[in-house]
Amino acid sequence: MTAQTTTPASTATQLPFAKAINAGLDAALAGDPKVLLMGEDIGPLGGVFRVTDGLQATYGEDRVVDTPLAESGIIGTAIGLALRGYRPVCEIQFDGFIFPGFDQITTQLAKMHYRSSGRLTVPVVIRVPYGGGIGAVEHHSESPEVLFAHTPGLRVVSPGSPQDAFVMIQEAIASPDPVLFFEPKGRYWEKGAVDLSTGPYASGGTSAQAPAEADAFDTLNKAVVARPGTDLTLVAYGATVATALKVAASAASEGTSIEVIDLRSISPLDTTTVVESVRRTHRCVVVHEAPTFLGSGAEIAARVTEQCFYELEAPVLRVGGFHTPYPVAKIEHEYLPGLDRVLDAVDRALAF
Amino acid sequence: MQSTQAPETTDDTPMQIVAPDGRRVTSERNAPYRARLAGLDDDDLRGFYRDMMLVRRFDTEATALQRQGELALYAPLLGQEAAQIGSGRALSPQDMAFPSYREHGVAYTRGVELPHLLQLFRGVDHGGWDSEAHRFHLYTLVIGSHTLHATGYAMGVQRDGLVGTGDTTQDTAVIAYFGDGATSQGDVSEALGFAAVNNAPVVLFCQNNQWAISVPTSKQSRVPLYRRGHGFGVPSVRVDGNDVLACYAATTEALERARTGGGPTFIEAVTYRMGAHTTSDDPTRYRTSAEEDYWRDRDPIDRLRILLRTEGLWDDEAEAALAVEADALGERVRTYVRGLGRPAASSMFDHVYATENSLVTEDRTWFADYEASFTDQGGAR
Numbered sequence: 001m002t003a004q005t006t007t008p009a010s011t012a013t014q015l016p017f018a019k020a021i022n023a024g025l026d027a028a029l030a031g032d033p034k035v036l037l038m039g040e041d042i043g044p045l046g047g048v049f050r051v052t053d054g055l056q057a058t059y060g061e062d063r064v065v066d067t068p069l070a071e072s073g074i075i076g077t078a079i080g081l082a083l084r085g086y087r088p089v090c091e092i093q094f095d096g097f098i099f100p101g102f103d104q105i106t107t108q109l110a111k112m113h114y115r116s117s118g119r120l121t122v123p124v125v126i127r128v129p130y131g132g133g134i135g136a137v138e139h140h141s142e143s144p145e146v147l148f149a150h151t152p153g154l155r156v157v158s159p160g161s162p163q164d165a166f167v168m169i170q171e172a173i174a175s176p177d178p179v180l181f182f183e184p185k186g187r188y189w190e191k192g193a194v195d196l197s198t199g200p201y202a203s204g205g206t207s208a209q210a211p212a213e214a215d216a217f218d219t220l221n222k223a224v225v226a227r228p229g230t231d232l233t234l235v236a237y238g239a240t241v242a243t244a245l246k247v248a249a250s251a252a253s254e255g256t257s258i259e260v261i262d263l264r265s266i267s268p269l270d271t272t273t274v275v276e277s278v279r280r281t282h283r284c285v286v287v288h289e290a291p292t293f294l295g296s297g298a299e300i301a302a303r304v305t306e307q308c309f310y311e312l313e314a315p316v317l318r319v320g321g322f323h324t325p326y327p328v329a330k331i332e333h334e335y336l337p338g339l340d341r342v343l344d345a346v347d348r349a350l351a352f
Numbered sequence: 353m354q355s356t357q358a359p360e361t362t363d364d365t366p367m368q369i370v371a372p373d374g375r376r377v378t379s380e381r382n383a384p385y386r387a388r389l390a391g392l393d394d395d396d397l398r399g400f401y402r403d404m405m406l407v408r409r410f411d412t413e414a415t416a417l418q419r420q421g422e423l424a425l426y427a428p429l430l431g432q433e434a435a436q437i438g439s440g441r442a443l444s445p446q447d448m449a450f451p452s453y454r455e456h457g458v459a460y461t462r463g464v465e466l467p468h469l470l471q472l473f474r475g476v477d478h479g480g481w482d483s484e485a486h487r488f489h490l491y492t493l494v495i496g497s498h499t500l501h502a503t504g505y506a507m508g509v510q511r512d513g514l515v516g517t518g519d520t521t522q523d524t525a526v527i528a529y530f531g532d533g534a535t536s537q538g539d540v541s542e543a544l545g546f547a548a549v550n551n552a553p554v555v556l557f558c559q560n561n562q563w564a565i566s567v568p569t570s571k572q573s574r575v576p577l578y579r580r581g582h583g584f585g586v587p588s589v590r591v592d593g594n595d596v597l598a599c600y601a602a603t604t605e606a607l608e609r610a611r612t613g614g615g616p617t618f619i620e621a622v623t624y625r626m627g628a629h630t631t632s633d634d635p636t637r638y639r640t641s642a643e644e645d646y647w648r649d650r651d652p653i654d655r656l657r658i659l660l661r662t663e664g665l666w667d668d669e670a671e672a673a674l675a676v677e678a679d680a681l682g683e684r685v686r687t688y689v690r691g692l693g694r695p696a697a698s699s700m701f702d703h704v705y706a707t708e709n710s711l712v713t714e715d716r717t718w719f720a721d722y723e724a725s726f727t728d729q730g731g732a733r
Contacts, residue, residue, distance in 0.1 A: 036511075062511060068549060073500055073542030080504020083489075086511070088504075100538070107494045108501070115478040115490055118703035152704050152712070176706035217707065268710040 012163075012193035018051050020162035020194045021127075021183060024169035024202070025052065025089065029059050031201035032087065035173055038065040038074055039091030039127075048093055049129055049188055071101035075126065079108055082122040087173055087207055095130035096139025102147070109178045110153030121176045123207070125169075130158075131239045131289050132336055133186035135329040142326050143290035148180045149267035157220055158182040160241030160262040162192035164219055168264065170199035171217045174207050179220070184239035223270035225277065229259035232283040232349055235274055235300055237263040240287045240337060247342045256350065266296050274300060275307045282313040283349045287337050292320035314352035317345045364576045366592040366622045369601060372650045374658025385601035392600075394665050400441065400596045401660055402674055404433035404653045407457040409678040410466045411627075413685040414473070418631040422689050423473040427454045431594070431626030434652030435559045437461060438599025439621070442607055443527065444520070445487065448509075450502035450528040453491040458529060462488035466681070467688035476692050495530070496537035499556060502528035503543045506554035506610070515553050516613030525610035527555040527603070533564025535580060536572045544584040544618065553610035555603065556581070556618045559593060561625035566638040581618030593623030594652035624650070697723070
């Protein structure tokens with residue numbers, strides 16, 4: 001059964017992405033005294049994007065911790081806190097600054113459960129504002145998600161809507177596994193409907209009650225059909241979900257019906273939802289901001305090809321960043337997979 | 353219990369309580385530390401000697417097992433027995449230790465079965481012991497990483513309200529072990545910074561064994577390592593790492609400060625790795641026999657033996673009884689290691705995640721089918 005995106009209940013509030021994440025963090029902090037936030041400038045400033053705005057005032061300096069400026073230190077001490085029974089949520093200020101913490105994430109955080117034969121869990125969440133389109137300088141617009149998705153032991157997710165952002169951050173915190181939570185910073189100010197009664201903490205739960213079964217973390221495991229369609233499957237996540245929905249709307253005006261899949265999670269990957277969609281539409285285009293070469297699109301193309309070989313009417317096409325460092329802001333919109341480049345790929349797929 | 357005063361020292365001479373010739377040293381410098389030994393009786397002193405002898409025997413056996421092809425690799429502790437037993441015996445049951453990968457002596461003081469340490473080196477387990485039960489974390493192979501884990505753990509101890517309560521059965525300290533090479537890693541500096549600004553109850557215990565594989569300490573730092581702590585505002589002390597009583601006293605002092613709310617301490621224990629870095633290493637390529645002789649004359653076990661004999665606490669009969677015990681340990685190590693089986697290949701899919709993960713499930717299923725395909729053809733591979 002394919003998950004379909006649902007409109008939040010009538011009690012929903014219109015919230016921008018950043019506020020939705022803030023509300024999810026607030027719910028988790030309120031729901032479990034073991035949850036704490038740590039990062040640079042997340043206290044009185046509320047983070048450079050204000051995602052943690054007001055939380056230190058509510059929960060105090062011991063639970064919303066302004067740390068020294070040291071990414072490895074933030075993540076390494078978070079691992080220690082998790083070993084002591086806490087649930088730290090680290091904020092990395094920008095995508096390109098995660099690399100000083102890369103060692104701790106890939107050699108320690110990802111491996112602790114495995115190394116201990118399951119005796120130790122390290123429920124650490126690392127929030128990473130990622131992606132471009134905000135006119136920033138070097139190291140402030142990158143999409144390094146695949147570097148982490150390639151590492152067994154880590155979950156790598158990215159919400160595509162404010163509603164998902166609200167629920168997914170709660171599920172990430174409740175998860176006993178480490179989660180890399182990539183926030184599409186270019187969408188921080190975009191509003192969407194959010195039902196503030198959803199998610200493991202907002203609905204009255206605590207981490208202690210969180211079941212260990214994977215099914216308990218729906219939004220971390222299951223892709224969702226963000227828009228149904230019949231002629232082509234457009235796979236996206238994070239910032240590119242909004243782009244994909246615009247493409248689908250634009251194509252619809254020309255009589256083409258595009259189904260948009262919001263992956264939500266890059267690792268694990270819900271291949272089933274993608275494959276079921278492609279079996280209906282027979283064509284597939286994958287969109288992401290990260291460089292195309294060995295990107296998540298390559299994995300999806302390989303899986304779709306393997307499982308839908310006889311049903312495909314066209315090769316799986318990818319639209320992503322180029323094999324260049326993220327370019328300067330004045331030309332970043334030529335680098336990013338925007339409406340026109342995605343439509344071009346859709347046209348090529350349909351022309352086969 | 354009052355928080356203890358941090359030692360204000362800029363004396364590069366390692367603090368010593370027993371000289372290499374086994375004589376007790378009396379000085380103004382070590383006076384406060386000598387007082388830390390007041391609680392030790394004769395049995396405790398004999399216990400230190402026994403501990404060091406047993407872990408050395410374990411070390412000898414493990415090295416031999418590697419040479420016989422029974423272990424893929426082994427990291428000897430030869431020469432560092434005093435630093436490890438002295439500091440390890442200073443820990444309270446509730447304290448938590450974060451080792452690197454050579455802390456077999458500390459593991460022993462935490463009740464870890466010594467043979468179990470070899471599962472890692474045999475290649476049957478990435479760990480091999482219950483780190484929570486023993487309050488001794490798993491070995492960490494990436495240099496210095498665990499100093500941050502220890503510091504974070506100590507920040508958790510603070511939040512749990514287990515610092516400075518006055519209840520000595522509850523107040524908790526954390527200790528991290530690392531080498532001289534690790535002090536060059538950013539993580540150790542970051543650990544010092546985080547520990548300092550959080551006043552975390554953590555002791556950063558550096559065993560300066562003079563060599564980071566083949567590179568001497570002089571190529572890691574222009575200043576004595578203990579002085580690194582001063583820049584972070586962390587009380588720091590340099591001790592003779594081959595003097596088990598000095599190591600015990602300095603660590604006891606630092607742990608008590610941590611437990612009582614006095615914050616972190618950096619200890620540099622100046623010792624010497626008498627063996628190779630690991631069994632894959634060849635120290636003859638980078639150091640002289642004269643240097644090794646110099647340190648052999650400062651053997652941590654010899655000096656305590658002389659002291660015990662001088663003070664009438666040890667004799668040939670006790671030595672013979674200990675030799676029997678060491679032989680039994682050696683036999684136990686050999687038997688245990690040779691009896692370790694090969695884990696099921698399918699166990700590689702276990703515990704990648706705490707929750708079920710579709711990617712792992714997919715691979716596990718594929719592998720099971722693949723293995724079964726051989727069975728279908730008339731038997732296992």
